[in-house]
């Protein structure tokens with residue numbers, strides 16, 4: 001069955017695809033801006049602890065559900081259910097995750113579209129297309145519609161090729177490209193005046209803000225968004241992992257890469273803010289607070305690129321290409337969640353299912369674009385603050401309370417014969433049963 005459904009052909013392929021889903025705008029934009037607005041290094045410290053102690057165990061829950069089920073999110077969850085009521089519950093959680101993934105894609109594609117147009121803008125400027133470059137630079141309805149559509153079409157093109165030739169092949173190409181651009185940009189920013197001051201703010205924690213509840217809530221929310229939890233995405237990616245692979249270490253690699261890239265992106269963005277400040281661009285208020293999170297990427301950084309002279313065109317191009325690539329490897333995972341369900345449930349061809357679902361998501365994106373002020377923030381809050389933690393928590397409850405412990409161990413033991421004697425196995429089942437649901441519930445309640 002797995003060969004008909006598709007499967008990642010290698011360990012490296014899975015890690016690139018799942019890390020590709022995890023590493024996105026949330027890492028390169030979200031994490032550094034959250035760090036800057038939540039006390040710098042203190043936020044980094046709390047984030048690291050929560051990512052490994054809460055988000056990683058929750059990620060393992062989703063991966064193990066998928067690998068056991070070898071099917072789309074709804075069917076994988078339903079395989080764990082022991083009664084008709086539990087089956088209904090499984091449907092609600094799985095389908096809820098799929099809808100959540102589709103809704104996240106509908107706003108993510110708009111932001112990714114902005115990144116796309118910002119990537120093209122320096123090329124237009126250098127080639128003398130001044131009016132085109134100004135048009136690309138100014139947010140407008142036609143620009144948003146065109147670039148959002150382009151982004152969704154690219155996502156469709158990759159997903160319609162399937163697991164190995166689409167998701168895996170492109171993740172293996174795009175992720176190394178992303179890392180190279182990131183490394184080049186950091187080297188450049190570090191040589192600029194003001195960078196060291198930024199580095200200090202980023203790496204030296206102010207211990208007073210460590211226990212601020214708002215900081216905890218932001219850090220856990222960020223960790224969940226960043227690991228793509230509560231969206232069925234990691235269930236479906238888990239279902240494409242071979243039974244020969246050691247799931248515990250694969251999940252750890254993905255978490256490690258995700259956290260590392262967020263951390264490294266901070267090494268670029270936070271010093272870049274201080275470099276821009278040194279060049280006279282207003283970034284922080286007198287009290288040291290970040291003036292605006294939204295304008296950072298589209299006004300502050302472009303102002304920094306302009307102040308660099310001719311090389312700024314190249315740096316600007318590289319930065320927005322980096323953002324676009326990161327967004328693309330995430331968006332393909334969001335589209336895969338509903339597509340895999342439609343293919344298995346309604347016996348549709350993959351290409352047909354991808355275009356139909358991609359078309360529906362485009363319509364939702366267009367609706368958001370036409371009603372931007374009413375819908376954009378609403379859809380973001382609904383999915384990232386409400387649905388993701390709730391569905392992530394329900395997946396933990398499924399694994400901790402509904403799945404029989406011995407059967408769960410049998411699944412973990414695939415590709416990991418010595419699982420029973422490991423620290424992970426001693427701690428994780430308890431964690432997933434009590435600590436994760438409770439901690440997530442607390443964050444969830446706090447976000448209201």
Ligand code: PFF
Nearest residue numbers: 022024025026226228231233
């Ligand atoms: N993890 C992605 C990021 O950090 O940008 C966002 C994301 C991808 C969220 C896939 C949800 C999802 F299902």
